[in-house]
Amino acid sequence: MTQAPQSFTVAIAGFGWWGKHIATRLQGHPWLNVAGVIEPATQNHGAITEMGLEAWDDFDAPLARDDIDAVILTTPNPLHEAQVCQVAAAGKHVFCEKPLGLTADSARRSVQACLDAGVQLGIGHERRFEPAMIALRKALDAGKLGTIMHAEAAFSHDKLIGIQPGDWRTRKDVAPAAGMTGMGIHLSDLLISFFGPVESLHAFTADRSLGWETGDVVTVQMKFEAGMTATFSAILHTPHFIRMHVFGSTEWVEVINDSHPDTPDGIVRVLTGRSDQPVTQQDYAWEDAVTFNLEAFAEAALGGAEYPFSPQEMIHNIQVLEAIERSSETGKVVSLSDV
Numbered sequence: 001m002t003q004a005p006q007s008f009t010v011a012i013a014g015f016g017w018w019g020k021h022i023a024t025r026l027q028g029h030p031w032l033n034v035a036g037v038i039e040p041a042t043q044n045h046g047a048i049t050e051m052g053l054e055a056w057d058d059f060d061a062p063l064a065r066d067d068i069d070a071v072i073l074t075t076p077n078p079l080h081e082a083q084v085c086q087v088a089a090a091g092k093h094v095f096c097e098k099p100l101g102l103t104a105d106s107a108r109r110s111v112q113a114c115l116d117a118g119v120q121l122g123i124g125h126e127r128r129f130e131p132a133m134i135a136l137r138k139a140l141d142a143g144k145l146g147t148i149m150h151a152e153a154a155f156s157h158d159k160l161i162g163i164q165p166g167d168w169r170t171r172k173d174v175a176p177a178a179g180m181t182g183m184g185i186h187l188s189d190l191l192i193s194f195f196g197p198v199e200s201l202h203a204f205t206a207d208r209s210l211g212w213e214t215g216d217v218v219t220v221q222m223k224f225e226a227g228m229t230a231t232f233s234a235i236l237h238t239p240h241f242i243r244m245h246v247f248g249s250t251e252w253v254e255v256i257n258d259s260h261p262d263t264p265d266g267i268v269r270v271l272t273g274r275s276d277q278p279v280t281q282q283d284y285a286w287e288d289a290v291t292f293n294l295e296a297f298a299e300a301a302l303g304g305a306e307y308p309f310s311p312q313e314m315i316h317n318i319q320v321l322e323a324i325e326r327s328s329e330t331g332k333v334v335s336l337s338d339v
Contacts, residue, residue: 005031005298005299005302005304006031007031007033008031008032008033008069008070008298008301008302009033009034009035009067009068009069009070010026010032010033010034010035010068010069010070010071010072010095010298011034011035011036011037011038011056011062011068011070011071011072012034012036012037012038012071012072012074013037013038013039013059013071013072013073013074013075013083014037014038014039014073014074014075014076015037015039015041015044015047015048015074016074018074018097018124019037019039019074020047021262021290022034022072022074022290022294023037023048023051023053024051025288025290025291026291026294027051029291032291032294032295032298034053035053035054035062035065035067035068036048036053036054036055036056036062037053037054037055037056038056038057038058038059038062038071039055039056039057040057040058042055042057059071059083059086059087059090063086063087063090063092064090068092069092069093069298069301070087070092070093070094070095070120070122070297070298070301071083071087071092071093071094071095072094072095072097072122072294073087073094073095073096073097074097075097076168076174077099077102077168077174077175077181078102078173078174080096080097080099080100080101080106080110081101081106081107081109081110083096084096084100084110084113084114084121085109085110085113087119088113088114088116088117088119088121089113089117091117091119092119093119093120093121093122093297093298093301094114094119094120094121094122095121095122095123095124095294095297096110096121096122096123096124097124098123098124098125098181098185098186098189099181099185099317099318099321100123100314100315100317100318101318102174102176102181102318102321102322103318103322104315104318104319104322104339106318107314107315107317107318107319108315111311111314111315115311119301120297120300120301120307121311121314122293122294122296122297122300122301122307122309123309123314124293125185125186125189125190125293125309125317126261126289126290126292126293127186127189127190127261127289128189128190128193128289128293128308128309129287129289129292129293129296130257130261130268130284130287130289131268131284131287132255132257132268132270132284133190133244133255135270135284136194136244136246136253136255136270137193137194139251139253140194140246144248144250144251145246145247145248145249145250145251145252145253146248146249146250146251147248147249148194148195148226148228148246148247148248148249149228149229149247149248149249150228150229150230150231150246150247151191151194151195151228151229151230151231151232151244151245151246151247152230152231152232152243152244152245152247153187153190153191153230153231153232153233153243153244153245154187154232154233154234154235154241154242154243155179155183155184155186155187155232155234155241155242156179156183156233156234156235156236156238156240156241156242157183157236157238157239157240157241157260158236158237158238158239158240159260160182160236161210161236161237165210165211165212165213169182169212169214170210170212170213170214171212171213171214172213172214175214176214176321176324176325177203177205177214177215177218177321177324177325177328178205178206178207178212178214178215178216178217178218178234178236179216179217179218179234179235179236180218180234180321180324180325181321182234182236183234183236184218184220184232184233184234184324185317185321187232187234187244188220188222188232188317188320188321188324189313189317190244191222191224191230191232192313192316192317192320193313194246195224195226195228195230196224196225196226197224197225197316197336198222198223198224198225198316198319198320198323198336199223199224199225199335199336200222200223200333200334200335200336201220201221201222201223201320201323201324201327201333201334201336202220202221202327202332202333202334203218203219203220203221203323203324203325203327203328203334204218204219204220204327204328204331205217205218205328208237209237210236210237212236216235216236216237217233217234217235217236218233218234218324218328219231219232219233220232220233220324222320240259240260242256242257242260243255243256243257250274250275251272251273251274252272252273253270253271253272253273254270254271254272254273255268255269255270255271256268256269256271258286259286261289261290262290263286264286264288265286266286267283267284267285267286268283268284268285268286269281269282269283270282270283270284296308316336319336319339320336322339323335323336323338323339326339
């Protein structure tokens with residue numbers, strides 16, 4: 001859009017870590033407004049109303065309001081499909097935090113529900129909106145790196161180590177393959193956006209220290225239909241580390257983030273290497289990519305610029321998640337054509 005919309009009003013479902021973060025980030029936004037929070041745990045309603053927001057026990061009241069344009073889901077993973085379908089059926093746009101589903105078929109049903117209802121589906125992969133990632137994508141599209149050979153990526157932190165065993169984030173059935181649904185799925189989304197569909201993959205998980213059923217380490221090897229390969233990892237018990245490194249035949253680019261997307265601090269360093277030349281560095285300031293993603297979703301819902309995630313990419317990323325879960329359980333390579 002050439003100018004900001006006058007108003008777009010959302011309800012947030014869930015008031016855990018990420019629901020609170022989104023509610024806080026959108027406070028004072030010039031045109032993207034939060035009306036309230038859907039939170040069945042009524043003991044949290046006081047904190048919601050202290051933010052000047054309404055608190056609802058369930059979806060009924062906000063879905064019935066004409067002034068609410070969309071619902072942002074920050075709820076546990078197994079609830080996403082049913083809630084996406086419920087919101088879409090009510091004629092509201094829906095933004096779903098990752099993962100869109102825990103199986104490819106679940107993701108397909110959610111995407112189809114939004115297509116059938118004629119509503120916009122958004123997905124919580126904010127890393128596509130980081131300025132450094134946008135610059136890397138432009139360099140790839142322009143062929144600046146030459147033939148793409150390989151990529152390496154990591155997204156790790158220790159923000160969740162205080163969670164007790166038995167919490168939903170520790171369980172295989174709810175958060176499979178260690179850090180995949182929390183962190184690794186952002187990397188697979190970026191890699192899909194860079195290189196297209198994945199052909200096959202081999203994944204491993206381990207429990208090194210936390211004692212979680214799902215494990216605390218995941219590492220993945222991937223081959224893309226376009227021919228390049230990639231590896232990535234997500235670790236749930238190590239100091240913050242975010243890295244993306246793409247190797248081309250004429251140039252490589254490495255992106256290193258000093259801080260997590262929820263922490264407005266530090267810089268993003270972009271290193272570039274070419275044969276027989278010194279490595280160069282360009283620094284980017286931290287930017288609020290979470291809000292950028294929500295703005296892009298709202299603008300697409302209002303008929304503005306096309307949302308930069310295709311339904312096929314959303315589904316394919318969950319195919320990758322399901323394949324990683326299968327591979328880590330069986331120890332075998334999984335073809336994406338089988339998912």
